[in-house]
Amino acid sequence: MKHIDCYLDFISPYAYLAFERLPRALEGLSYQVSYRPILFAGLLQHHGQLGPAEIAPKRDWTYRQVLWLAREHGIAMDLPAAHPFNPLALLRLAWACARQGAPNRYVCEAIFRHAWQGGAAADDAARLQALTAQLAPTRDPAGAEVKQALRAATDAALAAGVFGVPTFAVDGRLFWGLDALPMLRAQIEGDARVDEVWAAAASVAQGVRR
Numbered sequence: 001m002k003h004i005d006c007y008l009d010f011i012s013p014y015a016y017l018a019f020e021r022l023p024r025a026l027e028g029l030s031y032q033v034s035y036r037p038i039l040f041a042g043l044l045q046h047h048g049q050l051g052p053a054e055i056a057p058k059r060d061w062t063y064r065q066v067l068w069l070a071r072e073h074g075i076a077m078d079l080p081a082a083h084p085f086n087p088l089a090l091l092r093l094a095w096a097c098a099r100q101g102a103p104n105r106y107v108c109e110a111i112f113r114h115a116w117q118g119g120a121a122a123d124d125a126a127r128l129q130a131l132t133a134q135l136a137p138t139r140d141p142a143g144a145e146v147k148q149a150l151r152a153a154t155d156a157a158l159a160a161g162v163f164g165v166p167t168f169a170v171d172g173r174l175f176w177g178l179d180a181l182p183m184l185r186a187q188i189e190g191d192a193r194v195d196e197v198w199a200a201a202a203s204v205a206q207g208v209r210r
Contacts (some may be wrong), residue, residue, distance in 0.1 A: 002031040002188045005169040007157045008108070009040035009093075011087040013066040013077070013167040016116045018178040019108065020075045025181035029188050031170075034102045037094040038154040039087070040165050046158055053084040069178065078119035085123045088150075089141065090115065091127075095149040096137035107135055175199070 006022070008015040022033070044051055052058045063079055070077035090111050094103040114131050115122040132141065139146050157167070161174055168175045168184050173194075175184040187194045 002035045007167040009165045010090045012165045016112045018166040036106045037091045038157045057088045081121040081201050092141040096139040096141040096146045
């Protein structure tokens with residue numbers, strides 16, 4: 001059985017789509033997933049980048065594309081009332097619900113659907129209160145222990161080479177994005193083509209630097 005670490009942030013529509021698509025993409029394979037919510041903004045800051053929703057033309061394209069992809073894959077999706085939103089409360093809620101080292105799929109699913117179904121504001125206080133009551137966390141989402149768990153998960157992701165969400169880590173390799181799911185499946189199946197592209201990519205010399 002293969003073990004997959006799934007790095008995600010509820011702010012990302014692509015992470016939502018990949019999360020919903022994952023079971024079908026890996027259907028028939030033997031695997032288990034550890035879901036690891038992280039702060040995407042921390043990755044962006046570390047790598048000196050802006051998020052897609054911070055670049056106006058890219059923001060518009062992102063919303064158009066994710067709605068198209070959702071319909072193509074048969075995934076229910078509504079854009080939230082405002083985006084980007086501050087995901088910290090949602091991330092901390094996930095870690096406050098963590099048992100056996102990480103939040104389970106039910107918790108992550110509930111939080112993703114809170115953000116990406118219904119079209120309401122993801123950070124609305126009343127909605128957050130209702131979601132918290134539904135999930136009944138065993139720890140205080142605003143407590144120091146939970147905040148440290150989120151920081152530690154984000155630091156671990158950076159140490160592993162994660163640069164975006166969603167990222168799936170298996171066999172020491174990282175697979176980034178919704179469109180990486182077929183490649184992730186090939187890795188789990190032991191498809192030699194994955195080894196070939198890994199070797200080919202490693203042979204490219206660094207060119208112009210800016």
